[in-house]
């Protein structure tokens with residue numbers, strides 16, 4: 001199992017994001033939410049923990065619901081998952097497509113993952129991904145419309161689907177129909193953050 005990231009590829013991903021996807025100076029409003037990228041170093045720690053503990057597995061379908069610049073989708077693919085994203089901001093969809101195809105061209109990814117433009121709460125958004133929402137084994141979200149998304153997972157996803165909520169709150173929300181199974185504190189120092197972030201993990 002790929003629990004350790006290939007350091008060279010991770011550095012290449014980080015450099016590529018820094019050079020090509022400037023971090024917004026503050027959170028930016030989008031059609032349905034707010035854009036703020038996850039610090040890659042924290043996301044990497046979360047993936048390593050989840051893989052090590054067997055909470056997620058290589059080859060699983062991973063959906064970043066609200067995929068922003070596509071970095072989490074790229075990271076999921078680097079860890080051997082089948083990453084896809086949905087994003088409601090057309091500029092971010094374009095940015096992420098450029099990022100992901102650039103990573104593929106440079107051999108950092110071995111394919112270009114798909115990003116769908118639209119609302120992740122609507123089933124027809126998933127048509128262009130050729131991956132119905134129900135087929136996602138792992139659903140990630142950086143607290144954007146997460147209450148409705150958790151309801152959708154509880155209602156529609158298969159038993160065993162994991163819901164990963166990236167959060168600023170230490171206390172995990174309770175979602176009907178989902179079992180809260182783990183919390184990860186993400187405190188790796190990174191220039192973007194002066195406080196801890198958390199990943200709350202649920203299973204249907």
Ligand SMILES: C[S@@+](CC[C@H](N)C(=O)[O-])C[C@H]1O[C@@H](n2cnc3c(N)ncnc32)[C@H](O)[C@@H]1O
Nearest residue numbers: 030032033035036037038066068088119120144
């Ligand atoms: C906090 S950003 C996180 C971006 C990326 N997942 C990451 O972790 O770096 C949340 C993103 O979700 C998008 N979003 C919020 N609600 C959405 C919805 N209903 N459908 C599609 N995208 C949505 C926002 O436009 C924003 O880009």
